[in-house]
Amino acid sequence: MRTGSCLCGKVRYTIKAEPAAARLCWCRDCQRLASNGTVNAIFPSESIEVRGVVAEYVKTADSGNQVTRRFCPACGSQLFADSTGRLGLTVVRVGTLDDPSSIKPSANIWSASAPPWACMDSELERVERGPVPPAPKKA
Ligand SMILES: [Zn+2]
Numbered sequence: 170m171r172t173g174s175c176l177c178g179k180v181r182y183t184i185k186a187e188p189a190a191a192r193l194c195w196c197r198d199c200q201r202l203a204s205n206g207t208v209n210a211i212f213p214s215e216s217i218e219v220r221g222v223v224a225e226y227v228k229t230a231d232s233g234n235q236v237t238r239r240f241c242p243a244c245g246s247q248l249f250a251d252s253t254g255r256l257g258l259t260v261v262r263v264g265t266l267d268d269p270s271s272i273k274p275s276a277n278i279w280s281a282s283a284p285p286w287a288c289m290d291s292e293l294e295r296v297e298r299g300p301v302p303p304a305p306k307k308a
């Protein structure tokens with residue numbers, strides 16, 4: 170089981186499943202959130218239990234999907250994202266996990282919009298735009 174929290178600790182969560190995928194995203198929306206690429210792991214939504222109040226912001230992504238980003242209204246930490254393009258799966262921002270090293274990203278996605286100074290591990294798969302979403306896993 171994995172645990173995590175926002176910066177101020179008012180939102181805490183537990184995850185009872187293994188990630189379906191983990192990767193770094195360089196889309197422009199992520200760069201605005203994180204000032205850099207974001208590091209994300211995708212879990213079955215029902216495996217995530219959240220304690221505390223989260224705020225939401227909905228925006229249409231470069232992929233055309235509606236993305237609902239959830240964050241702590243007190244400290245602003247980005248925690249989760251749900252997309253109409255992958256129902257039943259939730260993105261968790263890996264840096265909010267109590268043990269971020271428990272996740273191993275496999276790819277950089279939307280690399281075409283990364284700035285030239287972006288550090289990308291050449292060992293990882295590189296996808297210029299959006300990847301094929303993973304199939305939802307049944308718990
Ligand atoms: Zn917070």
Ligand SMILES: [Zn+2]
Nearest residue numbers: 194195196199
């Ligand atoms: Zn992104």
